[in-house]
Amino acid sequence: MSTKIHTLVDALGNPVAFLLTPGQAHDLEGADALLPQMQADTLVADKAFDADERVIEPLRAAGKNLVIPPKSNRKDQRTFDKEMYKARHLIENFYCKLKQYRAIATRYDKTARNFLAAIHLAAAVIWLN
DSSP states (O other): OOEEEEEEEOTTSOEEEEEEEETTSOHHHHHHHHGGGOOSSEEEOOGGGOOIIIIIHHHHHTTOEEEOOOOTTOSSOOOOOHHHHGGGHHHHHHHHHHTTSHHHHTTOOSSHHHHHHHHHHHHHHHHHO
């Protein structure tokens, strides 16, 4: 059994929201659930979120700025702020801190509810440090 942890972090790399999906689920399933509640003015995401109808158009309609590199097979290559994209390391740093907790790195809990609770607990400790 595998699980994906989808996370929104703020500008300092602190977690704001979580969602668990099955391991075979696409990243856009997490985006569908988390992005409508995003309060920040800018979204920095990787190429997996380069989807016009599900991510880009709704966020632009809401007046949000997007820093998402276009996929290489995209017909019309969009431009993006490469300097601002460098801030995406904050989410990777958060996952590195989260995986320092053995129970989360090895998915020790059997139920999704308990696993998500462990993630919230570890995230609270990370937030306080």
